Amino acid sequence: MSDRATFPSAHRPSPAMSVLLKGSPVLAVILALLLGALIIAAVGVSPLAAYQSMIKGAFGSPRALTQAGLRAVPLLLISLGLTLAFRSRIWNIGAEGQLYMGAWVATLFALSFPNLPPALMLPGLLLAGFAGGALWGLVPALLRAYLGANEIVTSLLLNYVAIFWVSYQVRLPMKDPTSFLPQSAVLPAPASLPVLPGTRLHIGVILALLLVPLIAFILWKTPLGYRLRVVGSNPDAARFAGIDVPRHIIIVMVISGGLAGAAGMIEVAGVHHRLIQDISPGYGFTAIVVALLGQLNPFGALLASYFFASLVIGADSMQRVVGLPVALTEVIQALVVLFVLASEAFRRHRSRVVG
Amino acid sequence: MRGITKRFPGVLANDHVDFVLEAGEIHALLGENGAGKTTLMNILYGLYQPDEGEIYVNGRPAAIRSPHDAIQLGIGMVHQHFQLVPTFTVAENIVLGLPSRREPFLESRRQVHQQIAEVSRAYGLAVDPSCLVWQLSVGEQQRVEILKALYRGATVLILDEPTAVLTPQECERLFEILLALVQGGKSVIFISHKLDEVMAISHRVTVLRDGRVVGTARTQDITKQELARMMVGREMRPIEKPPASPAGPVIALQDIWAHDDRGLPALRSVSLEVRAGEILGIAGVDGNGQAELEEVLTGLRRPHRGRYLLAGQDVTHASARELFEAGLAHIPADRNRFGMVADMTLAENSILGLEGKPPFTRFGMLRYREMEQHCSHLIREYDIRAPGPAAFAGTLSGGNAQKLILAREISRRPKALVAAQPTRGLDIGATEYVRRKLLEQRERGCGVLLISTELEEILALSDRIAVIYEGQIVGMVDPACVDIEQLGLMMAGAIKEACELPPRPPADRPTAPGSAGHER
Secondary structure, rough: OHHOOOOOOOOOOOOOOHHHOOHHHHHHHHHHHHHHHHHHHHHOOOOOHHHHHHHHHHOOOOHHHHHHHHHHHHHHHHHHHHHHHOOOOOOOOOOOHHHHHHHHHHHHHHHHHHOOOHOOOHHHHHHHHHHHHHHHHHHHHHHHHHOOOOHHHHHHHHHHHHHHHHHHHHOOOOOOOOOOOOOOOOOOOHHOEOOOOOOEEEEEHHHHHHHHHHHHHHHHOOHHHHHHHHHHOOOOHHHHOOOOOHHHHHHHHHHHHHHHHHHHHHHHHHHHHHOOOOOOOOHHHHHHHHHHHHOOOOHHHHHHHHHHHHOOOOHHHHHHHHOOOOHHHHHHHHHHHHHHHHHHHHHHHHHHHHO | EEEEEEEEEOOOEEEEOOOOOOOOEEEEEEEOOOOHHHHHHHHOOOOOOEEEEEEOOOOEEEEEHHHHHHHHHEEEEEEEOOOOOOOOEEEHHHHOOOOOOOOOOOOOOHHHHHHHHHHHHOOOOOOOOOOOOHHOOOOHHHHHHHHHHHHHHOOOEEEEEOOOOOOOHHHHHHHHHHHHHHHHHEEEEEEEHHHHHHHHHOEEEEEOOOOEEEEEEEEOOOOHHHHHHHOOOOOOOOOOOOOOOOOOEEEEEEEEEOOOOOOEEEEEEEEEEEEEEOOEEEEOOOOOOOHHHHHOOOOOOOOEEEEEEOOOOOOOOOOHHHHOOOEEEEEEHHHHHHHHHOOOOOHHOOOOOOOOOOOEOOOOOOOOHHHHHHHHHHHOOOOHHHHHHHEEEHHHHHHHHHHHHHHHHOOOOEEEEEEEEOOOOHHHHHHHHHHHHHHHHHHOEEEEEEEEEEEEHHHOOOEEEEEEHHHHHEEEEEEHHOOHHHHHHHHOOOOOOOOOOOOOHHHOOOOOOOHHHHHO
């Protein structure tokens, strides 16, 4: 898989733009949209009108841009953690569950201490969200590090435990008594993420953006990142060089679980202002594709997460404006993903044969 | 093949190479690692396309764009790393990918088995077609690969370093098979860098050096020395070894017992001592506990009994990192698996194990400039052929990779060095270089423990030799007064203590071999 992602220079993060432009992902998107046009035409809608509405919906107004930005935040947070994990060849497929647990712990915290001033509430929320996700990530990490259990299986299965746990919480113990819906009570006012003046963007955006260079720094500029890359590229050599492999598995799962948990907290405190049953439309899974599409590079993850978010927003608008069935907009999204991933595989295959 | 040229970024792998294989001959392709042997054969097998040159098969120009084309033309290749599916049977592997005569069904098992048996019998390739491949020995797997090529109608068989993975007995079996093949009208190209086997098996030999043909000769018209000179480009100097002046012990194992991965006893009461300024050779047939000994010494395996002292300090329960920091260096037997990170740069590889330490880390940050300087220094000092510190380690040839590991390990000026199979798979030039460096370490006062299955190497380098057999040290001998045959018998467990070491003052005497009390 993409653990072998190639980099222009092994230790310096490539300039952000070159990531998506190098190779042919842009061409892949165009090809996918052309194929999508055939499908749209086949159901009797003008592809031109459909794509116009899609582009307008995604990029046509400041509102569209902010909406995509808000959607991109959880994807970016999670894919940054996954970038670290996949680079170490730890296949954390449990980000969805880690997000749910982060959301739940953060809600618990906010509802338990409703009177905290924002200066304490916000760091507390972040810590609670991170801790919830990190603990959920710690379970497969310990199983893998000390018992050799495959983390793909354990982290994947723990997703369902977390999702159903939250579902139970919002139906019974945490249920808002004033509502018929499966959701918790509204969070106290101090637990609402401040919004950037003049926009609808909450400060989670800033947190996510700051983490991009931070993760890149860890990966390429610290001994920890160096060791993680050695563990990922050649675990035998890591053991031989005296690197404590189990310890690094745990560190990486705690960070990536924690970031997924923070994403969950942000969805609660920044978007819904309460815990709801379906707090995530599969961010934890989409982020896997985002991380891979970003070539396991934090700057790549930034571009890929915004790209994905725009795709979703654009597809929504396509459905609203020209009345394309929901299923079809999803087909088009999937086509784009497949084409981009295929172009990536193609590029790597070619460079290997030639080199 | 005429005028074949192949360029890779930064390297001219083949430079106008002419190569003629005649029907019914075994033609050896001899050259050091990185001389371009495998590249040339990969071109013939359609894995690479040449930049220039033509290929003729049976006098007709041939365009070989893929292995499929090569197979159509009757060319088969057995790679150094086998391309078999371990969970399939021999027969399933052999028909893998071939169209069946009863599509969409597979061929009848009985018919396939019968056909395989026929081919097997014709060339003495005894393999049971119903065996699962993972159950076979390496030599048998190689035979499956040969069968696979023959089953596909190969008349020309390319073998890439076929003996690298075989025991001496298996080598002889292979040679018999090859002779049977050429008697049956097949032709064989035999890639090797080992002079002895080239002399033993081939009819003609073509020598490659730096991508160019140095010459082609009939094997009977040429001597080993001439071939060596053609291959290396200069005369080999025998290694000179000044007498040892050992000091106190740096490594001491006392009654060490350890299990292998399956939980079976692998080391049984091993006691030995390596003194500063000497090389202790561990001789033995592969698989008699050498791997476990290497792992115990380097902290990768826990002994369940006994004591391990490094420079007087008890390190029985120390981790690999603690041993590293206590001054132990390690050249691993499986260098690609343990010694290198292929998709990291040479600079990054050159500090593996030192990554958190100054000058490579300051204020918690890695310093790439220091790393690159260190690496450039090693590249110069140790004559590593590499484009530069920013190149990926995976692009190095075997010999240069080993030089980098050696450079990294001994540039720390260790107190003790565990070198396991340090020249396995290396060409003559690199082998000689590595051996000289080991002797230099001994001169410097480092205690060197050399684990090698190559007796010649053990005899050339060691000051004392410990023979290991079934996890026990069955003898401790002086290389000056033992010959290869005697040592061979000890390694086979036939005799113990061929020759006592000359008496020493009691304080200086190495720990008595622990085998005495634990005979089976």
